[in-house]
Amino acid sequence: MTQTAPLKTRLNEDTKAAMRSGDKARLGTLRLMQAAIKQLEVDTRSDLDDTQILAALDKMVKQRRESISQYQNANREDLAAKEQAELEIIQAYLPQQLSEDEIRDHIEAAISETGAESPRDMGKVMGVLKPKLQGRADMGAVSGLVKARLS
CATH class of the missing domain: 1.10.10.410 (Arc Repressor Mutant, subunit A)
Incomplete structure (x- = not known):
């Protein structure tokens, strides 16, 4: 039996907490994160460890940054703000950024x-x-x- 990655466990617990509290924005982002991880697990046919999960989350952060930039260039501050909110939630699961x-x-x-x-x-x-x-x-x-x- 494989041991569940601590990061994956934390995501599951936080998803349940967001459901209970009715925080729809946070819940949506957490579900997006879990879907990305699940897709990678299906693609690789293996359980991901924390390092692989971090790589997936890092990719999601990069995508959000690119989207924010494009939305701002198109004067769509509403969509940029939504992406920024998702970015902040995802970054909470990444280790402290280096200087x-x-x-x-x-x-x-x-x-x-x-x-x-x-x-x-x-x-x-x-x-x-x-x-x-x-x-x-x-x-x-x-x-x-x-x-x-x-x-």
Whole structure:
């Protein structure tokens, strides 16, 4: 029997609490999160661990940020506000975000660990950073910082 991931358990408990309290907005977002996790489990035919769940939630955060930007550009503040509310709920399940200085420290450590010297070595550096920073930093921004550092 597989052990349920603590994050998944927390999501289930919070969904039940949102149902009881009648918080429809929170409930809807929690159900979206659970559906995304369930879909991944069906696709991979396995139970996800917390790291994989964090990766899925990180992807949802990225999608919300892109949507907010597009809605704001189209002057649809109502839809942008809805996405922002979902974003805040999803982010509550992610670990504390790292500061830019902490991210730079991780990048320096990864560069010295891999012996990276040029942009060609970026894949090695990102391979070391991704498991450490997943859900704790915007990986697109981290990638930009690594590229700038190696150039």
